[in-house]
Amino acid sequence: MIRPLTRSPRPSPWALGLAVALGVGAALPAAAAPLDEPLKPLPPVPLLDAATVELGRQLFNEKRLSVNDSLSCASCHQLATGGGDDKPFSLGFDGKPVKLNTPTVFNASLNFKQFWDGRVDTLEAQIEQVVVSPVEMGSDWKTVVDNLTAMPQYQAAFSQVYPDGVTAANVQNALATYERTLLTPNSRFDQYLLGNTEILTIEEKYGYQRFKEYGCIACHQGMNIGGNMFQKLGVMGDYFKDRPPADSDLGRYLVTHDDEDRHVFKVPSLRNVAVTAPYFHNASAKTLEEAVDVMFTFQLGRVPSAEDKDQIIKFLKTLTGQWAGKPL
Secondary structure, eight states: OOOOOOBOSSOOHHHHHHHHHHTOGGGSOTTBOOOOOSSOOOOOOOOOOHHHHHHHHHHHTOGGGSTTSOOOHHHHSOTTTTSSOSSSSOBOTTSOBOSSOOOOOTTGGGSSSBSTTOOBSSHHHHHHHHHHOTTTTOOOHHHHHHHHHTSHHHHHHHHHHOTTOSOHHHHHHHHHHHHTTOOOOOOHHHHHHTTOTTSSOHHHHHHHHHHHHTTGGGTSOTTTTSSSSEEESOSSSOTTTTSOOOGGGGBTHHHHOOGGGTTEEEOOOOTTGGGSOSBSTTOOBOSHHHHHHHIIIIIIOOOOOHHHHHHHHHHHGGGOOEETTEEO
């Protein structure tokens, strides 16, 4: 059953404040109130120190972070599209593909862990590992600091923000500060949650209801619609049965060496999912339709009707947000 339009005599101060911050105030009906739903809209982009954010932006695009000046963060996290790579597997500094599909950097600050296997807790720790990874940037932090210190523009920029200038910790902090601004609020679904119930079509609303009724929301939950728990890939069937064995499929087991963690991964966010193909750690699903099929078969153990599947996909496409004032 589609949720009826919810109204109250006055919009709440929280709804008005968030709507203004997101720039959707004009789209909200005069008496709209936020919906009481298990999923919540993304917050507005945080207002962080402008100089630190700008330094982080420059570092995000700085190829001197890699051992041979060939890669920046932006090489694999392409912001003009979905915040991930345009290849199933990103190429490392040596031109060879890495073993895991690159997740989007958008909204990554809202995840409870970083990397598919959740081996670190913070963006700073994620950045620290990527720079020294022998298959990604292949560098070391002394070299990175020396390279940046040799450039007068970075000396000046770091001195403006950090009393101790260019250090590994400060590089990581500046990058992480910038990445915390990479949120994509104001999706059509966010506007719906804020009270503009007319912005979704009937089929998209049905898709959201089916998303909840089939149990997708059990794992894809919270503000980021995922990213806040671990789950085994293959709860209701052996997803890996007919696939060649690969260490990259072991997931969190490589961190804990606990047999219970074989094939366990961080549940990805569904924010912007329509523009982040291919899907899963192994990039095995080329389309959103394929990914939904896998989820029904191996995670839910259910067979949806063609209509239900189509409506869920239509709902998922309402999760595409905005960055730099434009839809992704």
